[in-house]
Amino acid sequence: MTEREEDLELRLRRCREEVDREIERLLEEDSGIPERLRDAMGYSLRAGGKRLRPFLCIAAAELSGCPAEPVLPMAVALEMFHTASLIHDDLPCMDDDPLRRGKPSNHMVFGEGLATLAGDALLLWAFETAISKLLPVFPAERILGAIGEFAKAIGPSGVCAGQVLDTDPSSRESEDDFVWRIASLKTGALIRASVLAGGILGGLEDVKIEALYNYGTHLGLAFQVVDDILDVTGKPEQMGKTPGKDSVQGKVTFVSTYGLEKARRIARDESVKAIDSLSCFGQEADPLRSLARVLLDRSS
Incomplete structure (x- = not known):
């Protein structure tokens, strides 16, 4: 492992710890959540994961010298939605997966109804958390810009659109x-x-926001290609979910479309494009560059 990769691993671990602490604090702080719903939300939020999206948010903010702490609510909000999307993704009406992050999926523990509500609650709690915690710290126009990008990404022309295309033949x-x-x-x-x-x-x-747009676009593609590869080559104990589901369900993936070897080449190409997108930044962007490199070697 290179010095930059060691630094990245340290940063990722620190981010996970900060995000996990903030999630625990928020779960304990909001006394208005019914206990059973809190249990279902907490079950999936506490199930672990890479906390990749919070890390990306914090690392991007740090490019301007902004410290991590004031950005943490936005980072946590991104993880809340991501967790909500996984809960919904595992439901029988979607991907019907009984395993997530090495544990029974939310609906296997709490039932489909409560799992659906837990996902809904996390989605909306993400916006509540981001807006209420960011307002005392950042200018309103920056908050609106960040929340606007978040909303656009997860709505009918973003994640929801992707889920429809993925599940509706x-x-x-x-x-x-x-x-x-x-x-x-x-x-x-x-x-x-x-x-x-x-x-x-x-x-x-x-100009730097545009560079981040291009970086995120190529990194997201590389991430998905590697995910498709792992669905074919991965092991359940490493992935924390059921491999081989895409093939069983007849889904269109990079592997089914291009074959395993070309899919690997596409992942490498997209990783390189992500790194090249950051040419307007100096060493401050090295964590983002390192992430694009190590992404190719992930096993989960």
Whole structure:
């Protein structure tokens, strides 16, 4: 492991710890949540995960010298929505997966009804958390910009659109273009919004925001291609979810469209494009560059 990779691992671990502490504090702080709903929300929030999206948000904000602490509510909000999307994704009416992050999926523990409500609650709690905690710290126009990118990424032309294309066979187009569109919406939109939200809150100028847009776009594509590869090559104990589901469900993936070897080449190409997008930054962007490199070697 190189010095930069060691530094990245340290930063990722520190981010996970900060996000986990803030999640615990928020779960304990809000006394208005019914206990059973709190249990269901907390079950999935506490299930672990890479906390990749919070890290991207914080790392992007730090490009302007902004410290991590004031950006933490936005980072946590991104993780809240991501967790909500996983709860909904695992439901029988969606991907029907009984396993998530090495544990029974939310609906396997709490039932489909409460799992659905837990996901809904986390989605809305994300906005409440971001707005209420950011307002005392950042200018309103920056908050509106960050929240606007977040909302656009997860709405009917973002994550929701990607989920429809992924699960509804009648929505499918020519496979070659289609797989890129799914990836850019279902996975890429939130990853892109994570770096954009951080950059906007940090007050970066437009040319650097555009660079982050391109970085997030290519990183999101690389992430999804690797995810498709792991669905074929991964092991349940490493992935924390059921491998081989895409093939069983007849889903269009980069592997089914291009084959395993070309999919690996696409992942590498997108990683390089992500790194090249950051040419207007100096060493302050090295954590983002390192992330794009190590992403190719992930096992979960």
